[in-house]
Amino acid sequence: MASAAPKQNPMHLLHPSVLASLSNLELVAKGVVEGFVIGLHRSPKFGFSQEFVEYRAYGEGDDPRYIDWNVFARTGKTYIKRFLGETNSHLMIMLDSSASMGFGSQGVTKLQVGKYLGASLAYMSSRQHDAVGVMVFADEIKEYRPPASRSGSLQGVIHALDSAQPEQGTALNKPMARFQEHIKRRGLVAVISDFYCDTEELLENVRPLAMQGQDVILFHLLDPAEMNPDIKQSTLYEDMETGHAIEVSPVFMNREYKARIKTHIDAIEEAASGMNADHVLINTGEPLEKALHSYLTFREKRG
Amino acid sequence: MGLITPIFLLGLLGIALPWWLHRLETQTTEREKFSTTRFLEASRRRIHVQKKLKYLLLMVLRMAFLALLAFAFARPVLFDEPDLAVNEDAIHHIIVMDTSFSMRTAGHLDIARQLASDILDDMSDDDIVSLYTASSNVQTISEATNDPDEIRALLDSIETDNGHLDLGIMVSSLNGMVEQNQARMTLHLISDFQQSGQAVRFADMIPDVINGRPLTLDVRQVELQELVNSTVEAVVTENRNTVIASIRTFGEPSTSLTRTATLTVNGVAMAEQDLAISGNGIVTVQFNNVVFEEGDNRVDVSLSPADSLPEDDIRHTVFDNSPPAPVLLLTDNPDSLGVTYLSAALETAPRGYEVEVVNVSDFDPRIMQRYPWLVIEDLGVINSGLESAVRDYINGGGSVFAGMGPRAAGLATVPVLGIPFAQPSTGPNGRPINLPITRIDNTHQALNDSGGWASVNARVFRPELEDEDRVLISQNAANPVLLERNIGAGRMLWLTTSLDNSTSDLPVKPVFVSFMSEVARYLSNEKLLVKEQLADSYLQLTQTGGASGQVVDPDGISLLSLQDTTSAQDVLLNKTGYYQVFTPAGEVLVAVNPDIRESDLTLMPAQALQNWQNIVAGTAPGEASIVSLAEDREAEPVEIEIWRVFLILLALMVLAESLLGNRYLNLKTGSL
Structure with missing residues (x-):
């Protein structure tokens, strides 16, 4: 009698190294979300069913596909259907594409993981009919797509994410200022970055978003080699953003550096807490499950 | 290890x-x-x-x-382990036979052979023996062997030579030559033991240790009686027609002896004289009106009848009867004191020179080429035309010796050389002063006999020297007296003082004669070959004008191979008689005689010989210790680093x- 094949945890599909083998970012996002959803218990809060809830008057920016043309025929007014799980929000993904995001020790860079995460979030939001936008930035804004829930907007977001390349340094002021200029509606803002910036700078640029009523979630991407370096010999490290090189000893790297990076993470987390934002530390060597959980929890909290 | x-x-x-x-x-x-x-x-x-x-x-x-x-x-x-395995009771007999010239005394060599044979007869079966000969140097005839017959056969082949035996040198030579083994050593010395063969220091004759090994000494004397011996100690030729021979007798004859001295020149008996010898001492014999041939003459003085050592009854000498070499002397006054001094010095030199004095006003420069070197009494007499001719003469290989007399005082530069004069040394009153000679370069060939210069006082010109000027004699760093400069193929030797008695007293000092003789020989490139040598010495061929040529020994045998005629540096003169040395410049004769000390047959006192043996025996280990030593030697084999x-x-x-x-x-x- 043939033995049954061991049941494989579908979560392994969310591992970045597995995702890196897929060249199609949309496929990656779909795989991540589907794989993630399979592992969830059914819940009315997190369902993605098409159960009808109510009609709502059509507003500017709503996808015309959801206009109930029967009601329009009967009443001459445009109404759109609302379904369970739909919150009628928008998600703005802000992806840091600075040179430091190009670092990766596990065969996948932080930027790639950021792309997967961004695409997954976009895919997930798209399924909930949320408007999704994206802004790719380094020290300049590289790509910007305003949030939209129109058909094809997801592909546009994913394309924008996919075309991001690591370059230049990190500057939060310009993308945040641009965001404030163009996005007035309340929504979700997912900032995906390694946050190699001063805490004060982060506070200065993100706090206005929170003041504006945006719900901000900071996805803090760090490579395992950044959090727990383990070197055997003295190494000359070259800064990927500035090109500045420093020779460090294993003793420093294995002791002092870890303390410093932890202090930095704590500072970012504290700063995020101070402006009522969420801070999600993501180890790029681990599956994206934690990140997606954090996102859904965040959505639930913010309604 | x-x-x-x-x-x-x-x-x-x-x-x-x-x-x-x-x-x-x-x-x-x-x-x-x-x-x-x-x-x-x-x-x-x-x-x-x-x-x-x-x-x-x-x-x-x-x-x-x-x-x-x-x-x-x-x-x-x-x-x-030593190669030759011997019994610890065995004895290594080291037989050293004297083959020096004195052993030519009638019967001595045969007695020595018999004494050696006696030693061989007394050897035990376990003993080993080695054989050496000793004269000017020690030679190995046979390494250690336990076959006495082999040594006995070799004894007959031993012949005497013409060398001189120094016992001290002989003993030290044995060190390192004696083969190492475990046997006790006995050194048998067989000799006539002349008193003249003793080492300067008696300690040098004590062979107590050879290669760190103890031994005993056995002295065997071939002759126990004092022998009277006469020899021709020296032969001198004077005035080109007189030969004086010194006849020396060693020992006290019991009665007066009559000997005949015979003079032979180039193989022809020229004269005989009888002389009576009554005791230890020297008798001279003079042969007058002897006619020599031109060039080298073989002059032999022999004694007859033969005495105890007939081989030393003849002495070979060489007399060079070459005509005086011509020397050109340029001057502006043939009657000057300088000309007189120079002529006298050169004509009385051993070689003999014929000075040809020429007044510069009558001088035809073309005749300079006939002379290998010339003398200029005062460089100041050289006019510009003659200066150019002299310079060409030197460039072509000629040599010049010159002085600087009063005529040079008015010149701005040194003629021929063209170097300017500096201010002369002056005294407190501002006048030039005479200073003594303080520095002499003894290494120069022209100054080999440099004694007597310290008494010379001179007032000198001070030329401003150039790098190619070599200072040979000076008063101080600033006052050179004699300088040399090589110009082209020739050379110039010049005094910065006069050759008369005006500014220097050199011409009236004894050193002047020997100095001019050396200068003449140096500038004319004459050879420094010593024409009388001791037997068993080496003839330095470089003294014959270079290592080229052939040497023929007294028996007419050519000593050098064709290759050696251009490369050999010296030749061993092991025969007595005349060696002919052929050089590119001609034939030179070298007379070779045995060391005069070999003719002295006075023996070492018997007491001295006994003391010698006793001292050696005293330094040797006793019987008991010899045994233990033998055991030690077994325990301590030869070390090889x-x-x-x-x-x-x-x-x-x-x-x-x-x-x-x-x-x-x-x-x-x-x-x-």
Whole structure:
């Protein structure tokens, strides 16, 4: 009698190294979300069913596909259907594409993981009919797509994410200022970055978003080699953003550096807490499950 | 294997050094990209101790190198058994036979052979024997053997030679020549033991230790009675027609002896004279009106009838009857004092020169080429036309000797040389002063006989010297007296003072004659060959004008092969008589006679011989100690140092280490 094949945890599909083998970012996002959803218990809060809830008057920016043309025929007014799980929000993904995001020790860079995460979030939001936008930035804004829930907007977001390349340094002021200029509606803002910036700078640029009523979630991407370096010999490290090189000893790297990076993470987390934002530390060597959980929890909290 | 200086083995501790170094790792920095360096801090380069050793083969080579070095300094030795296995009771008989000239005395050599044969007869079966001859040097006739008949056969082949035996030199020569073995040694010396053969220091004659081995001395004298012997000690030729011979007698004859001295010139008996010899001393014999041929003459003075040592009854000498060589003397006053002094000095020189005085006003420069060298009494008399001719003459290979007299005083530069004059040394009153000679270059050929210069006072011109001027005599650093300069193929030797008695007293000093003789010989390139040599000495062919030519011994045998005629530096004169030395310049005769000390047949006192043996016996170990010594020798075989082998291995190690280290270096370079 043939033995049954061991049941494989579908979560392994969310591992970045597995995702890196897929060249199609949309496929990656779909795989991540589907794989993630399979592992969830059914819940009315997190369902993605098409159960009808109510009609709502059509507003500017709503996808015309959801206009109930029967009601329009009967009443001459445009109404759109609302379904369970739909919150009628928008998600703005802000992806840091600075040179430091190009670092990766596990065969996948932080930027790639950021792309997967961004695409997954976009895919997930798209399924909930949320408007999704994206802004790719380094020290300049590289790509910007305003949030939209129109058909094809997801592909546009994913394309924008996919075309991001690591370059230049990190500057939060310009993308945040641009965001404030163009996005007035309340929504979700997912900032995906390694946050190699001063805490004060982060506070200065993100706090206005929170003041504006945006719900901000900071996805803090760090490579395992950044959090727990383990070197055997003295190494000359070259800064990927500035090109500045420093020779460090294993003793420093294995002791002092870890303390410093932890202090930095704590500072970012504290700063995020101070402006009522969420801070999600993501180890790029681990599956994206934690990140997606954090996102859904965040959505639930913010309604 | 053992070690002579084991303390150097402490150097083995040094092998810990490469072990430690190979555990150390100087961190090699690898460049890596990192997301940010804002949290990093530059660290100092550190050296870490590794748990694992790297480059094991290289480390082993280095450790082996240091270990070999320590062992090499510790001087390792191998112990080897002597080749000739002998019984500890055996005796090594070292027979040394005197073959010096004095052993030609009638019957001495036969007696010596018989004495040696007696020693061989007395040998036991276990004994071994070696045979040497001693004269000017010691020669090995036979290495140690236990076959007496072999030595006996060799005794008949031993002949006397013409050398002189010095017992001190003989004993020291035996050191290192005697073969090593375990037997006790007995040194048998067979000689006439002349008193003249004793070493200057008696201690030099004590052969108590040869190669660190104790021995006993057995002295066997071939003649026990004093013999009277006469010899021709010296032969001198005077005035080109008189020969004076000194006849010396050693020993006290019981009655007055009558000997006949015969003068033979070039093989022709010229005269005879009888002389009576009554005791120890010298008698001279003079032969007058002797006619010599031109050139070298073989002059022999012999005695007859033969005495105890007939071989020394003849003395060979060479008399050079060459005509005086012409010398050109340029002057502006043939009657001057300078001309007189120069002519007198040159004509009385041993070689003999005929001075041809020419007034510069009548001088035809073309005749200069007839003379190998010339003398200019005062450089001031040289006019410009003659100056050019003299310069051409020197350039062409001629030599000039010149003085600087009053005529040179008005000149701005030194004629021929063209160098200016400096201010002369002056005294407190501002006048030039005479100063003594203080510095002489004895290494120069023209100054071999430099005695007497200290008494010379001179007032000199002070030319401003150039690099090519060699100062031979000077008063001080600023006042040269005699200088030499090579010009083209020739040379010029000049005095900065006069050759008359005006500014220098050199011409009236005795040194002037010998000095001019040396100058003449030097400037005319005459050979310095000594025409009388001792037997068993070496003729330096370089003195004959270069190592080219042929040497024919008294028996008419050519001594040099064709190749040696251009390369040989010296020739051993082991025969008495006349050697003919053929050089490109002509034939030169060299007379060879035995050492006069060999003619003195006075024997060492019997008491001295006995004391000699007693002293040697006193230094030898006693019977009991000899036995124990023999046992010790068995326990201590011959040591053979092998540090050279270690040095060769060291060299190989260094080579291997370099190649291997270089290979690692290349690999590392390639990886960066």
